[in-house]
Each structure stands twice: as C-alpha cells, then as structure tokens.
Amino acid sequence: MGICHGKPIETQQSERENPEFPNEVPSSTTTTNPTKPSKFPFYSPSPLQSWFKNSPANSNPSSVSSTPLRIFKRPFPPPSPAKHIRALLARRHGSVKPNEASIPEGSECEIGLDKSFGFAKQFSAHYELAEEVGRGHFGYTCSAKPKKGPLKGIDVAVKVIPKSKMTTAIAIEDVRREVKILRALTGHKNLVQFYEAYEDDENVYIVMELCKGGELLDRILSRGGKYPENDARVVMIQILSVVAFCHLQGVVHRDLKPENFLFTSKDENSMLKAIDFGLSDYVKPGLAYSLLSYFCCFINREYKQLVVTIRFSFSDERLNDIVGSAYYVAPEVLHRSYGTEADMWSIGVIAYILLCGSRPFWARSESGIFRAVLKADPSFDEAPWPSLSADAKDFVKRLLNKDYRKRLTAAQALSHPWLVNHHDDMRIPLDMIIHKxxxxxxxxxxxxxxxxxxxxxxxxxxxxxxxxxxFTLLGPNKSGLISMQNFKTAVLRSSTDASKDSRVLDYVNMVSSIQYRKLDFEEFCAAAISMHQLEGMESWEQHARRAYELFEKEGNRPIMIEELASELGLSPSVPVHVVLQDWIRHSDGKLSFLGFVRLLHGVSSRAFQKA
Incomplete structure (x- = not known):
C-alpha cells in the first residue's frame, strides 16, 4: 500500500538510538518478508487507488473544519520520515527546540491566540489537588478530592493542561475537542467517566473518574510480558467494545496503546477503561457521494452513465495529521490519509503484544520503526505463535493488514471466531460499514x-x-424485511452529541431517504459484503471460485460487450472493446471468471482509465 520513501528497513548506524529502549536488540520481525505471489492470474483494479496520495494540493477542502490547516513547504513524504514527523509532533506539543527542523503549520505564533474555552471557573474552590498519578505530552494528571457538590467524598482524577504549552491554534483546538468528545461519549462502561471541565488564567482542568488499577502496560509487565489466550480475550473484548462505540459516533481515538487503558481497581478482574482523547478527532462521511448515490436511484437510464462515471470521485473525509505513538501507528497514517481503520491497526498491535510479549514492528530509531510499519510483515513463526490457536493468529493478522480496506472493523472483530463465544452478555454493536x-x-x-x-x-x-x-439491530418488520429508514432508526438509538459533530446523523438521514425496495436477509447479506475484506482472507480464492460456479448456474448469460459497458455505465470515450474483451468468454459470450471478480468490486470509467 503506497510507496515508502525512506531508506531500506535495516537499521542505520547513524540513526538516533531510541532512548526509551536503549538495550533492546532488533527483532527479526522487522525483516521484510518476500511478497507471496497471488493465486490469481490477474490484478483487480480498485476504484480507491488515489486514497493513499492525499496531499494538501488535492485533499478535500472540508477536511479542515475541525483542525486548522497545515501549510507545507515541500511535499510529503520526505526521504526519511522520522525527522520531520518528530518535528511535527514537537510543534503540535509546543516544545520545538531552537535548532530542530520543523514543518510549518498554520497559526504558529502565540501572539493573539484566544485561550479562553468558556469552561467553569474557580476550580480551586471546588477541588483540592493531591499527588500526581500520570504525565503526558500535553500536561499531567493528579488525583483530587472534591470540596463540595455531588462528588464530595469521591476521589477523582484531574488532567491539568497548562495554557503556556498551548502555543498553536492546533493545540488549543485539541483541548477544546478533547473536552467536547469526552462530554459527548461519557457513559460507556469501558470509557473513563467525564465530570466537568474548568479553566483559569494558567490551566485547563478536566475532571474525570479516578482509575486506581494502573495501566494495561503495567499489568502486562507484571504478568511476565504476555497474557494467556483466555485473559487476552477479556482485554480485547473490552477494548473493542469502547472503540466500536466511538467509531459508530464518528470518533477516531488516534492514540490507542496499552498506556491509554486503565483498570478501575487492583482486582484481577477489574474493568478496563479507555482514557486520553487528546488526539481524537471526527471522521466525517462524504455527503457529496451520498447525494450522488441518492440521485442515482432516481435518474433516467439515459443519464445513468454520467452518475456511474463520477460517483467514485467522492469518499469519506480522511484525516491527514500524523499523530499517535510510533509503535502503534498505522501505515496509512504515515501516508497522511486515514480514518477509523487506523485505530484497528493499533488494536492489532496491542493484541500481538498481549499474546506473544513482543512488538510486531521494532527498530532502534523512529525512522526504523516507521519503515518497518510501512514495509515489514510481523512474524508469526517464532514462539509462542506456533502453540497459539489458529483463530488467535487469524484475528491478529486481519487487524495488521497494511491495506486498511481489508482490516476488520471493531464490530466485526467482536464477531470473530476467536472472541464470539466469550462475551455472551454483550451484544455486537451496530457497524457503520454496513450502511456504506x-x-x-x-x-x-x-x-x-x-x-x-x-x-x-x-x-x-x-x-x-x-x-x-x-440485520437484527436494524429491526426488521414481522415479514423479516428492512427498509432504508431502518438504518436511521437504528443509529438514532445509540447516537450521542458526537454523532452530530461528526455529521454521522446527516449521513444516515441521506441513506434513509433512498427509495428502494425492502431487503430480506438474503439480499441484505449480498448488499453487506465487503469485497476488500474477503480478499484479505486466506479462503478468498475458494469463495470466488465457488461463487462463480453458482453464478454460472443461476445468473450468467450471454452478454454483448456493448451491453456490459452500458451495465457498468462506461463513458463512450472509454475503449470498451479493448478493456472488456477479456471479461467475456469468446466461446459462449458469457462473463468470464476474470470479469466476474472485477464486477464484484464495482467499477467506473475512472478505474479503467487508470488501469
């Protein structure tokens, strides 16, 4: 996926040593494995090829509605990504050193920055700060005792963010958005409870639930570096549950790692809670694409060609900030075009660590880590992987797929055979990918x-x-049928204020207005198949061959190239006889296996022009 512009993966002597792990030797997992040849004798073009080439020049103008625009002096990625990424992160945190190379951003000058948030005042009159319990990039967290009010007698945690460190408009917006997201999402059992936000001239204070059980990272280390499969399942179910909830609301965490999950108590069976939404953001649906799809259902066949030709030009809004922690960063984050799938990669890294006690991607420097993430494959050959279940390995592999389109969603991961029989008391949450x-x-x-x-x-x-x-979550009627209106009803049942800020509700309103016949479960299954995810499975070829056999018996028929071009909505400017001749068998005029698989993907004239 994409091209790595860095040096080869091997660690360079000149690279800066990672101060966090100075004595760790390079793992064999950072060695690039030879690419396995495809079992298919052809390449299926994807209508989404341009997603990895998102840059300030061609990115969606609406993508800066929640974060100020960055302006870059040179195109990304540079020859070695780590130096510039470190500078970007330092700039975001307001801690750039005088001689450190940096990427300029909008609104860098502290002069004139409005650091008033409109939060409650007189923090010291309501709370008494106690010992420090944690420290991060943006501030520190202390335990505190409420002096009055409904929380009196209950220990709380207070995240203190000094305003002196908010030296950019981006840093200020991060704090504002963190409070907004915490306030909207609070209530999920695996998410830290938000109480209130305060401010004074020096600091912002975010008052939250105090979790006394320590970090997941500390619990892993206390267990010798890894978890047994059964215990790892318990942890993963809780992580996936809260992440699925966030993604349904259109929120991506962007910094999932063991340090950002706390246990509520020291008890062995304590509940796990997600914390630190300081880097979180909204992932907004592409409503322009939704509008075109809506018109497509009503358009006269004479004009259908125009709609199908351009409908893939729109996609969900992609984020382009490089944020997070190096060991857990997804490949597409380094390519500056990503969404909720980046969280799933981070969860895959956590699962890998839980099960085997080592990182899937490691190097002595940040540059080496980033190159390993982009180019290397994690090892599943060394102990303890051979002794673990096939389902556990499949679960991790399907999360650590470098093609984000092939990764499991959080709801799908909870339905994976490795987990599905271990959370009987929890329903699988609604999955937004179904709507799309x-x-x-x-x-x-x-x-x-x-x-x-x-x-x-x-x-x-x-x-x-x-x-x-x-299908059940969508609430079928007594006849076992659903309409597009069911999608809106289902999302509204679990929506929060975050759904409005992320425009998820606007998107669902658009989907619900589509006029289409009611779907039974059989057609719903056909509609809800993700081709990319199926391709990411080892059993994909068997699926495709078996499906083609069924298609031959039930749906395949002689078809002219001109008729196929019309079905696909291809423009007259496309040389259809050249690009479609291998889609149809010359012996009987029916769709070939090649044509069948490409048809499953969905096509447009744009895809053919790039092929």
Whole structure:
C-alpha cells in the first residue's frame, strides 16, 4: 500500500538510538518478508487507488473544519520520515527546540491566540489537588478530592493542561475537542467517566473518574510480558467494545496503546477503561457521494452513465495529521490519509503484544520503526505463535493488514471466531460499514447485484452470524424485511452529541431517504459484503471460485460487450472493446471468471482509465 520513501528497513548506524529502549536488540520481525505471489492470474483494479496520495494540493477542502490547516513547504513524504514527523509532533506539543527542523503549520505564533474555552471557573474552590498519578505530552494528571457538590467524598482524577504549552491554534483546538468528545461519549462502561471541565488564567482542568488499577502496560509487565489466550480475550473484548462505540459516533481515538487503558481497581478482574482523547478527532462521511448515490436511484437510464462515471470521485473525509505513538501507528497514517481503520491497526498491535510479549514492528530509531510499519510483515513463526490457536493468529493478522480496506472493523472483530463465544452478555454493536456497503449495493448494476448474491451464498457460518446480528439491530418488520429508514432508526438509538459533530446523523438521514425496495436477509447479506475484506482472507480464492460456479448456474448469460459497458455505465470515450474483451468468454459470450471478480468490486470509467 503506497510507496515508502525512506531508506531500506535495516537499521542505520547513524540513526538516533531510541532512548526509551536503549538495550533492546532488533527483532527479526522487522525483516521484510518476500511478497507471496497471488493465486490469481490477474490484478483487480480498485476504484480507491488515489486514497493513499492525499496531499494538501488535492485533499478535500472540508477536511479542515475541525483542525486548522497545515501549510507545507515541500511535499510529503520526505526521504526519511522520522525527522520531520518528530518535528511535527514537537510543534503540535509546543516544545520545538531552537535548532530542530520543523514543518510549518498554520497559526504558529502565540501572539493573539484566544485561550479562553468558556469552561467553569474557580476550580480551586471546588477541588483540592493531591499527588500526581500520570504525565503526558500535553500536561499531567493528579488525583483530587472534591470540596463540595455531588462528588464530595469521591476521589477523582484531574488532567491539568497548562495554557503556556498551548502555543498553536492546533493545540488549543485539541483541548477544546478533547473536552467536547469526552462530554459527548461519557457513559460507556469501558470509557473513563467525564465530570466537568474548568479553566483559569494558567490551566485547563478536566475532571474525570479516578482509575486506581494502573495501566494495561503495567499489568502486562507484571504478568511476565504476555497474557494467556483466555485473559487476552477479556482485554480485547473490552477494548473493542469502547472503540466500536466511538467509531459508530464518528470518533477516531488516534492514540490507542496499552498506556491509554486503565483498570478501575487492583482486582484481577477489574474493568478496563479507555482514557486520553487528546488526539481524537471526527471522521466525517462524504455527503457529496451520498447525494450522488441518492440521485442515482432516481435518474433516467439515459443519464445513468454520467452518475456511474463520477460517483467514485467522492469518499469519506480522511484525516491527514500524523499523530499517535510510533509503535502503534498505522501505515496509512504515515501516508497522511486515514480514518477509523487506523485505530484497528493499533488494536492489532496491542493484541500481538498481549499474546506473544513482543512488538510486531521494532527498530532502534523512529525512522526504523516507521519503515518497518510501512514495509515489514510481523512474524508469526517464532514462539509462542506456533502453540497459539489458529483463530488467535487469524484475528491478529486481519487487524495488521497494511491495506486498511481489508482490516476488520471493531464490530466485526467482536464477531470473530476467536472472541464470539466469550462475551455472551454483550451484544455486537451496530457497524457503520454496513450502511456504506448497502448504499453502494443499491447503486450497483443489476449484473453486479446478481454476482454479489452468488458470493453471499459462499459465506461461512461466522460471517453469516455477524450479518444476522447487524440485520437484527436494524429491526426488521414481522415479514423479516428492512427498509432504508431502518438504518436511521437504528443509529438514532445509540447516537450521542458526537454523532452530530461528526455529521454521522446527516449521513444516515441521506441513506434513509433512498427509495428502494425492502431487503430480506438474503439480499441484505449480498448488499453487506465487503469485497476488500474477503480478499484479505486466506479462503478468498475458494469463495470466488465457488461463487462463480453458482453464478454460472443461476445468473450468467450471454452478454454483448456493448451491453456490459452500458451495465457498468462506461463513458463512450472509454475503449470498451479493448478493456472488456477479456471479461467475456469468446466461446459462449458469457462473463468470464476474470470479469466476474472485477464486477464484484464495482467499477467506473475512472478505474479503467487508470488501469
């Protein structure tokens, strides 16, 4: 996925030693494994190829609505990413050294910055600070005792953020957004409880629940560096539960790591809580794409060609900040174009550490770590991986896929065979990917719908169980049917104020207005298939071959190239006889296996022009 512009993966002598782990030797997991040849004799073009090439020049102008725009003197990525990424992070934290190289950002000058947040005043009249319990990039956290009010007699945690460190508009916006997100999301059992925010001339004070059980990282170390599978499952279920909740609201955490999960008490079975939303942000749906899809359902066939030709030009808004912790950063974050899938990569790194006690990507310097993340594959050959279950390995592999489109979502991860029978008391949460897939299905050609229905008949019991859970959450009627209105009703049941800020509710309103026949469970399964995720599975070829056999019996028929081009909405300017000739068998005029698989992906003239 994308190109690494850095040096080779091998550690360079001139690279700065990582002060956090000075005595650690390079792990064999950072060695690049040879690329395995594909079992398929062809390449399937993706309509999403340009997503990794997001830059200030071509990025969505609306992407800066929540974070001030960065202005760069040179294109990213530079030859060695770590030096400039460190400078960007230091600039964001307001701690750039005089001689340190930096990436200029908007609103850097502290003069004229408005550091008034509108939070409550007179913190010292309400709380008495006690000992420090934690320290981070932006401030420090202390325990505190309320002097009056409903919290009197209850120990709380107070995150103190000095205003003197807020030297950029970005840093100020980060604090404002952190409080807004905490206030909106509080209430989930695995998320730290937010109480109130205060400010004075010197500091911002965020009052939260005090978790006395310590960090997940400390608990891992106290257990000798790793967890047994059963205990690791308990941890992963709690992490995925809160992350699935955040993603449903359109919030991406962006700094998931063991240090940012605290136990409520020292008890061995204590509940785990997510903390530190200082780097969190909203991931907003691409409403322009939604609007086109809406029109696609009503457009006259004479004009359908125009809509299908351009509909892939729009996508969900992607974030472009390089934030987080080096060991847990996803590849697409380094490419500056990412969404909620970046959190799932970080969860994959945590799962890898929990199960084997070592990091999947390691080097002596930040440059080496970033190159390993971009180019190397984690090792599953060394102990204890051979002794772990196949489901555990599959779970981690499907989270640590460098192609973010092939990664599991949080809801899907909770439905994975490794976890599904270990959280009977918890429902699988609603998954926003379902809404997007169903919308894309509705706007597909009849031929593609037929191909997807054949593919749906090859799904495994576990995959069908996940889809059944999602279908049930949408509230089918007595006849077992759902309409697009069901999507809106289901999201509203679990929505928070964050859903409004992330425009998730606007997106769902658009989906619910689409006029389409009601879906039964069988068609819902066809509509909710993610082709990219299926391709990421080792069993993908069996799925595709079996689906093509079913398509041959039930949906395949002789078809002219001109008819196929019309079905696909290809522009007359596209040389259809050249690009589609291998899609159709010359012997009987039916769709070939090559054409079938490419059709499953969905195509546009833009994809053909790039092929």
């Amino acid at each position: 897939l169903v919308k894309a299905y509705i706007c597909s050609s009849s031929l593609r719908k037929s191909a997807l229905r054949a593919l749906a008949k090859t799904l495994t019991v576990a995959q069908l169980a996940y889809l059944r859970d999602q």
